Amino acid sequence: MGAGHGHRLHRPGDTPVHRLPPHCKLVAVLCFVLAVVSTPREAMWAFGLYAVLLAAVAAVARIPPGFLLKRLLIEIPFVAFALLMPFVVPGGRTTVLGVSLSVPGLWDAWNILAKGTLGVAASVILASTTELRALLLGLQRLRLPPLLVQIASFMIRYGDVVTDEMRRMSIARRSRGFEARGVRHWGVLAASAGALFIRSYERGERVHLAMISRGYTGTMPVIDEVAASRAQWSSAAALPVCALAVCLLGWWTL
Template sequence: MHIAFDPRLRVAGPLQALDARCKVLAFFALVACAASVPAPSWRAPVAFLGAATLLLLVSRIPLGAALRRLLFLVPVVLALAAVVPFAKAAGGEKVALWTGGPMVPRQGLLVLWNVSSKALVGLLCAIILAGTTGVPRLLEAFERLCVPRVLVLTMSFIHRYAITMQEELARMKRARDARGWRGRWIWQAGTLGSMAGTLFLRSYERGERVWQAMLARGYRGKLIGPSSAPLRLLDVMFVVWMLAAGLAIRFLVR
C-alpha cells in the first residue's frame, strides 16, 4: 500500500503537526536545491542525502516501510548505471571499477552518482511528505497553493481508485488461489491476462458506483477537508529553515 494511503503508518511526530501547505513548499525548496547541483559535484549530493535522512528520522515514519518504498528506485538506478557511465566515454580520466576490473570514465561515474542521489533525495522527500501528511491534507494543500484544479482532481481520483483496484485485485487473487492456482506453468499465464482484463472492468464498474455515492452526498468536484488552522510562526520557520539549508548545501558544499 502506498505510504500516503496507509493510515497504520500515521504516527505522531513534529513534522506531522506542521501545516500541509508549508510542508509542500519546504520539501519542494529542498528538492529544487538538490536538483540544481551541477553534475561534477559529489559532496553536495551526500549532504542533501544526509539532510533527507535526518528528516526521515525526525518524521518517525517506520524505517522499514520507508526503505521498502525506496526499492522502487533500484530498477531506475540499474538502467542508468548501464548507460550513463559510458555516455561520456570519449576523453577524460578513466578509473577501474575494482582492482583489475573494467575501466570506466570518472566523469561518467560522477554523473551517475549525481543523478541517482538526486532521485533518491526526491523520493525520500516525497515519502516523508506523504507519510507525515496523508492524501486528503496534501490535496487540500495543493488546492490552496493554486495547483491547477484538474491536476488536483486527477490526483484525488488516483487516490480513490488505487485503493479500489487494490481491493478488487486482492479479492480476485483469493478466489484464484482458493481453486489451487499456483502459477507454475507457462499455460497458466493466460489466467493472469484474464485477471488483468477482469480487474479493469470490475474496477471501472466499482469506480462508477463510488462516483455515484460521492455525487449522492453532494460532491461537486471539490474535495473539502477540515478547514486549515491559521499559519503559525513554526510553520513559516520550517519553510525558511528548509530553504536556507537547501541553499547553504547547494552553494557552500563543494
C-alpha cells in the same frame, strides 16, 4: 475531502515536523529538491551535507533509520539504470578493478544516484509525517488545479478497492485449482486483467452516478482549512534555505 485514509508510509507522531501544515511541508520539499537538482555534480561534499540535513529532519520527526532505508528501496529500478551508464555512455575511459568504465558515465551515474536518493528520501519523510488526506488539503491550499486534486483523491480512495477486487479474484482462481506456473497460463491472467478493468470501470460509473444524485457538481467540499502562521512558514523554510546555501557554495567552490 471526506474521511482520512491511512497508509503504510505514514508514521503517526506529535513532533514539530508532524505539526507543520501540509502546504508548508510541500513547498519546503519542492524547494529542497530544486536546490539539490541545481547543485553541480562535481561538488560531491554538498550531497553529503544534504544527507545530513535530511537526517536531522528525520531525527526531529522521530523516524527510525530502518523505516526510512526500507522505503528507499523504491528507487532500485533507477539504481539499476544508473549502474549501466558507466558501460554504455561514450567518452573517456578509466579502469576500476580491472574493468574499463566511461568517465562521463561514472559522473552521470553519480549524479542520478545522489540526486535521486535525496529526492526520494525527502519525499519519504514528507509522506511519513503527513497523512494522505492532509497532503490533498495542502495541494488544494496551494491552488493546484481542482481537477488534479480530485483525481489524486479518487486514486487514493479507490486504490484499495481495486486491490481488494484483485485479491478476491485471485482467491476465486485458487479455489478452482488454478496456479500460474508458466506461459500457457498467461491467457487466464490476461482475461483476469480484462475482467478487473471492466469491474473497476463499472464501479466507477456507479460511484459517479451516486455522487451526482447527492449533489456533486464537479468540485469536492473542503471540510476544514489549514492555515499556517509566520512561525510555521519560517520553520518549514529552514530546510530549503540551508539547501540553497549549500547549492550556492557548491557553485562558488567550482
